[in-house]
Amino acid sequence: MRRRTFLSLSLAAAAMPASAKTETVAIAVGDTTLATMPTDFNGLSYENTQLYNPDYFSTKNAGLVAAFRGLSKAGVLRLGGSLSNSCRWKSEAGTFETPAQTAIVEEGRIKKWEWKLCDPTVKRDGAITPAALASLRGFCDATGWRVIYGLDCTAGGPERARDEAAHVVAALDDRLLAFQVGNEADFLPQYKNSPTDKVGDFERYYRDYQAFVAAVRQAAPKAPFAGPDTAVAMDWVDAFGKREGRKAVFLSSHLYDMGPGNDPSQNAELLLSGKSRLPSQIAEAAQAMKNSGVPFRLTEVNSCYRGGRPGVSDAYASALWCADMMLKRAAVGWAGVNLHGGGDGIYTPIEAAVDGSTKLRPLYFGMQFAEHFAGAELMACEAKTDANVTAYAARKGGRKLLALINKGAERVTVAQTWVKPARITRLTAPALDAKTGVVLKTTAAQGATTVPAYSAVILIG
Known part of the structure; x- marks a missing residue:
């Protein structure tokens, strides 16, 4: 040898x-x-600024089309993430920016690490456009997937949401599963009662949510909505479900099993131990579903927050974790999960390489393993x-x-x-x-x- x-x-x-x-x-x-595990249980989650490149979610990107179809013939793509709170929209009607909103966009452009979760061609001073939405529709038709679309409630107000949502509905039609308003609003400063408040004020958020829904439905009366897409606040999920009931397509929140990614104690042994806040989230989601009659979807999940842990989140350990994570949630009756990623981020299931190619990470194979149970009792x-x-x-x-x-x-x-x-x-x-x-x-x-x-x-x- x-x-x-x-x-x-x-x-x-x-x-x-x-x-x-x-x-x-x-x-x-x-x-x-x-x-019964829904046929659209499997899902991916991306920063919605990935739409700054209209050729990414496009039939032109044959490698990505094949990768999505290799996961599911009826999956769900969620577009949201941290950057959705500081993104830009541009249509023939303009950008709808105010000086305050421009400042928020600029701060996100400079400070947020999540740009690593966009493909290398994305320019931070770009914008989501109707052309990107048209490409996205072609991508969805080619893959069989539907879309959860996040509307910016920080850098964009109801007027922008009305214009953006009208274009989304026109482009995606039945490929749109639901809109959500804001990403992890329970962590946003405008909903905090004090600097030490770990979970924000739901009532303030819900008033803003209603204003967004009313504005969107002026342009698209039948637009579907879901939420509240919280980081940790499951009491928000329950309150949202009680208020919205079956008007909501689903209830949603997020979960990362460990973190932060720069902590060396966040290793494969810990990831595979099963120690996380999942048991409490399962119990709280069950109560929210019972109170509202609405299913629950984990719209953002991965192994380790703050970008993932090198040698763990991008390695085989993540595949074993993912296979178990997905089946555990299917067994308690959740509507689905969306693995967050994109670009060449450490925890992304599908890597967008610098040369434009698509590479499958170990995590992808854990998702494929669980997909065998789609549609099963x-x-x-x-x-x-x-x-x-x-x-x-x-x-x-x-x-x-x-x-x-x-x-x-x-x-x-x-x-x-x-x-x-x-x-x-x-x-x-x-x-x-x-x-x-x-x-x-x-x-x-x-x-x-x-x-x-x-x-x-x-x-x-």
């Missing part, structure tokens, strides 16, 4: 420690259907083990699916009688910190099922 090859394999083995011990995981599947399922393994069972089109995600260092053998697998899909990689070599492959099932350390399988029968 050549020395370079030997060193490469040795480093890979060191990066993915595995115990020689084999655990047996007993799987118990009940008769109760927990939820998720059943009550328990993995009886002390190992770091989760299990998800489902029925789909006369078939049974059983996913096992092994996020630990021990190899596991599966003991179950629920499904007799004819095929098996495996998610593997050379190492937890591997940025290439991630494989998602389906083969014929043979013999007993073993799930190696840090890997995932779907038994199909």
